[in-house]
Amino acid sequence: MMPKANVIFSSTITIFLLLSISHFPGAFSQSDKECTPEYDNTCTDKNKAFNLKLVAVFTILITSLIGVCLPLFARSVSAFQPERSLFLIVKSFASGIILATGFIHVLPDSFEMLSSHCLNDNPWHKFPFTGFVALISAVFTLMVDSITTSLFSKSGRRDPCADVASAGSPDEEMGHVSHYGHGLHHSNGKELGSNLQLLRYRVIAIVLELGIVVHSIVIGLSVGATNNTCTIKGLIAALCFHQMFEGMGLGGCILQAEYGWAKKAVMAFFFSVTTPFGVVLGMALSKTYKENGPDSLITVGLLNASSSGLLIYMALVDLLAADFMGQKMQRSIKLQLKSYAAVLLGAGGMAVLAKWT
Numbered sequence: 001m002m003p004k005a006n007v008i009f010s011s012t013i014t015i016f017l018l019l020s021i022s023h024f025p026g027a028f029s030q031s032d033k034e035c036t037p038e039y040d041n042t043c044t045d046k047n048k049a050f051n052l053k054l055v056a057v058f059t060i061l062i063t064s065l066i067g068v069c070l071p072l073f074a075r076s077v078s079a080f081q082p083e084r085s086l087f088l089i090v091k092s093f094a095s096g097i098i099l100a101t102g103f104i105h106v107l108p109d110s111f112e113m114l115s116s117h118c119l120n121d122n123p124w125h126k127f128p129f130t131g132f133v134a135l136i137s138a139v140f141t142l143m144v145d146s147i148t149t150s151l152f153s154k155s156g157r158r159d160p161c162a163d164v165a166s167a168g169s170p171d172e173e174m175g176h177v178s179h180y181g182h183g184l185h186h187s188n189g190k191e192l193g194s195n196l197q198l199l200r201y202r203v204i205a206i207v208l209e210l211g212i213v214v215h216s217i218v219i220g221l222s223v224g225a226t227n228n229t230c231t232i233k234g235l236i237a238a239l240c241f242h243q244m245f246e247g248m249g250l251g252g253c254i255l256q257a258e259y260g261w262a263k264k265a266v267m268a269f270f271f272s273v274t275t276p277f278g279v280v281l282g283m284a285l286s287k288t289y290k291e292n293g294p295d296s297l298i299t300v301g302l303l304n305a306s307s308s309g310l311l312i313y314m315a316l317v318d319l320l321a322a323d324f325m326g327q328k329m330q331r332s333i334k335l336q337l338k339s340y341a342a343v344l345l346g347a348g349g350m351a352v353l354a355k356w357t
Helices: 002-022 045-076 083-113 129-155 173-227 229-257 261-284 294-324 333-356
Strands: none
Touching: 045 173, 045 229, 045 261, 083 129, 083 173, 083 229, 083 294, 083 333, 129 173, 129 294, 173 229, 173 261, 173 294, 229 261, 229 333, 294 333
16 A cells, blocks of 8 residues: 555656646746846856866765765664654754755745746736745645545554454353453554554655755756856855755655665665756756746746745644654653754754855
8 A cells, every 4th residue: 555655646746746837828938028147257167167067966966865874874873763862853953954945945936936027927927826836735745645644544444353253152252352352453553553654754755855856956957057157166065065954854754764775775866866967957958948038937936836835844744743743752841942943953054055045
């Protein structure tokens, strides 16, 4: 059931993203206005920019790998076990980064792109498409999350006492069977609850990776398409920090999902290569990809809006709320305060990066 649910979940999210791009009027029509990026001539150097992009590909790849793999390999360290307090604090820090990525980086970029003067007034300046798409993305994520969990819950619900109760026997034997059935019922209930929690962790890992992958490709594409060396220099350091700690958040979710090493490796690989792939793709399309072109603004703007809604939902509902309302957090005010500080520290770091970039 779990693999099938994961496939259905991934497929529906992908279809939604594709529809969100193509379903709006004028999504692939050119504007009559001529829009060209305004670059400082002293910063525009194609050869130097090419070398910086190559540096960006390898440095971002390495830092992404370190970030996503750190929680997976740190499991052998007792302090970083999922049930330990330090793990929750570090996860809260990473969740703050993911939340700030959605609110401070991705969502404002989408607002800026879809309200650009390079787009036609009708319909792009007459309706808040960014907020609408982000809303639909968040609700759609909730819907698939809820339905997937519900389907698994119904399929796993069985009466373990039916066969036992059907056996006729003397009173003592019936008492023994009844007691056995009662114990089996509780055992099965705990197992079902554990399986449901495991499914939740797996759904969280999949949808979080999907949201991160979408905006990572978009970021990489922008870096690869520009020849502004001043912009690239700042982005390399910012993206390395961003990818490392975002990877830690994703790695923690993958760890809790208890996948086999093959699936863990695949998920870590896709996270690590998406931004470098976006940079390489941007380099290949640099002659045809126009950052301020109407098609680019609409496509990237809608993708960013979808990604932001998904990331904000995941950070607030499936990461922060799930941890802070869990039994371990609720038993310790001190742990809650430390975790809140970690959330604010992670979000604050991303806010500084937003100012920097």
